[in-house]
Amino acid sequence: MASVLSRRLGKRSLLGARVLGPSASDGPSGAGPPLELQVELPEGTALQPFLTSKDPACQEPPKEVLKTLGTLGFPQVAFQPGQKVYVWYGGQESLGLVEKHSLAEDKVTVWLLDQKLQICCKVEEVWLAELQGAMSPAPPVEHGAQVPAYRPVSRNIDVPKRKSDAVEMDEMMAAMVLTSLSCSPVVQSPPRVEASFSASRDPWKESGDVSDSGSSTTSGHWSGSSGVSTPSPPHPQASPKYLGDAFGSPQTDHGFETDPDPFLLDEPAPRKRKNSMKVMYKCLWPNCGKVLRSIVGIKRHVKALHLGDTVDSDQFKREEDFYYTEVQMKEELAVAVAGPSAPGTPAADPAPTPCVTSPSLAALPLPPPKAQYSGPEHPGLESSLPSGALSKSAPGSFWHIQADHAYQALPSFQIPVSPHIYTSISWAAAPATASPMSPVRSRSLSFSEPQQPPPAVKSHLIVTSPPRAQSSARKARGEAKKCRKVYGIEHRDQWCTACRWKKACQRFLD
DNA sequence: CGTGCCGGGGT
DNA sequence: ACCCCGGCACG
DSSP, X not given: OHHHHHHTOOSOOHHHHHHHSOTTOOOSOTTHHHHHHHHHHHHHHTOOGGGGTSOSTTOXXXXXXXXXXXXXXXXXXXXXXXXXXXXXXXXXXXXXXXEEEETTTTEEEEEETTTTEEEEEEGGGEEETTTHHHHOSOOSHHHHHHSTTXXXXXXXXXXXXXXXXXXXXXXXXXXXHHHHHHHGGGSOOOXXXXXXXXXXXXXXXXXXXXXXXXXXXXXXXXXXXXXXXXOOOSHHHHHHHHHHHHHSOSOOSTGGGGTHHHHXXXXXXXXXXXXXXXXXXXXXXXXXXXXXXXXXXXXXXXXXXXXXXXXXXGGGXXXXXXXXXXXXXXHHHHHHTOSXXXXXXXXXXXXXXXXXXXXXXXXXXXXXXXXXXXXXXXXXXXXXXXXXGTTSOOSSOOEEEOOOTTTOOSSOOEEEXXXXXXXXXXXXXXXXXXXXXXXOOXXXXXXXXXXXXXXXXXXXXXXXXXXXXXXXXXXXOOOSOOHHHHHOGGGGXXXXXXXXXXXXXXXXXO
16 A cells, blocks of 8 residues: 555645635635625624624625624614713723713713722723623723634634534634634644554544454455445444534644544535424524524514513614524424524524425425435344434444445445534535525635525435436535545545545445 | 536445 | 446536
């Protein structure tokens, strides 16, 4: 194999590229980054704390609003004497009463309750106590300058996007993602370190090392497999570990660690379809978390309950839009309407969703597409997997096992395919383009625009419409990243066998 | 033009 | 069987 390697040592490494510029989203969709940038903008102006942590996905309109707000000055016109306000003072926010508001100079005189003193400051530094909840932590200007430390980071990570099961979970995830992201670039890519044993722990990185696990095959390299078929899966132990890795400890192993990352976020892995999902809308208002079924409902809710007093201003016309987010819940949960829980994906933009709510679509009981053609090959394998890791929506990292196909000699193969966001079902090919809005989320590494729950739709197409399926003999080009892309040519030895043989990739089927 | 992979070749 | 690659289709 050494020969192989040396022979085709790469011209270009996709892997490298990926590793170097990962955080900023290298997705093809040019729209991603820009959006983020814009989102950041308002924050920069430090006027609009609302955005801080909530789902950027559906904030198109607000963004606009905010921007204008930023330029035009704070719209909250005049403070009334006696009004309760918060003001940024002495490094913290203090409660105070408005003494007077001088419109002319845009200054507000505030009587600080705590300090028992009066101060005069700019309007931007003062905000109404009522709004505290929403517009809390980031008081104006100078404060903004004080905290940027965490901001720039968090903004890039679409933390809110993946509303996992619990709210706290979200926070944790955010933190973890954050950490791992911030670490990953560091590990440039010590391309293939022959680090003897340590290598063995990584199920897929090693090639010759495969055997060292003691189990199964003897020959080095993948080819060694004899009978193929029932691979004794090494994962029983491996998987937990990996799981851990995916989440917690960013340092997997030698420079390769960055690789799984793209996965974690990208891998479309459409095949694992979730149970029927239902789209719900969750109120993001602090301490609210109300979940409603309809977009109208949620809007009304937000408007009525939270924005009640602000709606007067035209500028807030659409404000409710960004106080709710779309979430997908399992049918059962949806029924129960568990407040904070929102397994699955937050999904995108609220606008184009209505159709989705149709349960009929979502409920289509289809076997994962993959099963449709490769299923029969190793039924046993699937079942032997650790619980539902595979098929269920393991919110964590999740294992994708495959050892099949004529080419696939290796015993078994696991790929940590991401906590993957089911959003990332690559149905890009589908007629999805219909919606002009294509809400590009701020997912840092993305390549195909995920969407809603159309897995059902897609598979449906495949199943029911034989005409389109494969009219031509040639297999439709896969949307998924193939080994080549994922590992780069330099790491050809890590490709799946099929890929190496220039055959249809078996690792990342479409 | 890069990529995925079929078809066909070599060992 | 394994391995490789020409060459085409696709984006």
